[in-house]
Amino acid sequence: MLHQLKPAHGSTKKRKRVARGNSGGGGTTAGKGTKGQDARAGKGKRTKTSEGGQVPLLRRQPKMGGFNRPRRVTFEPLNLETLEERLEAGSYDVDALRVMRIIRTKNPVKLLGKGTLSKKFQLTLNATSKSAKEAVQKAGGSLTIVK
Numbered sequence: 001m002l003h004q005l006k007p008a009h010g011s012t013k014k015r016k017r018v019a020r021g022n023s024g025g026g027g028t029t030a031g032k033g034t035k036g037q038d039a040r041a042g043k044g045k046r047t048k049t050s051e052g053g054q055v056p057l058l059r060r061q062p063k064m065g066g067f068n069r070p071r072r073v074t075f076e077p078l079n080l081e082t083l084e085e086r087l088e089a090g091s092y093d094v095d096a097l098r099v100m101r102i103i104r105t106k107n108p109v110k111l112l113g114k115g116t117l118s119k120k121f122q123l124t125l126n127a128t129s130k131s132a133k134e135a136v137q138k139a140g141g142s143l144t145i146v147k
Contacts, residue, residue, distance in 0.1 A: 076110070080114060
């Protein structure tokens with residue numbers, strides 16, 4: 001019958017009642033060793049950030065943020081392939097490229113050498129790479145750099 005069921009002999013054991021005196025076998029330090037953080041009342045769970053007396057990682061990190069160069073110039077890139085695909089041969093400066101929405105920001109423009117060029121362009125830009133300059137001149141065009 002269900003009310004007569006019992007666990008197998010020797011499979012269960014009474015729990016140890018610690019801190020109930022030395023005669024109970026778990027008195028004095030109650031299985032917590034001697035002194036220290038782990039022996040104290042209300043010790044709580046160990047956290048992932050706990051480093052046991054070592055200065056924690058977050059406190060070892062530098063306290064200040066990064067450094068921003070005050071006079072850094074950020075160029076908007078313009079590739080040769082963009083000129084080839086979206087423009088007809090002719091003369092263009094930065095303002096004309098902004099009107100055509102080829103350049104989106106107000107940053108100075110730098111021509112980069114990605115792609116090939118077969119059309120003849122006369123460009124007035126803020127900066128250029130060596131490979132882009134050579135490609136424009138090889139196609140019969142010219143580059144003027146303005147600050």
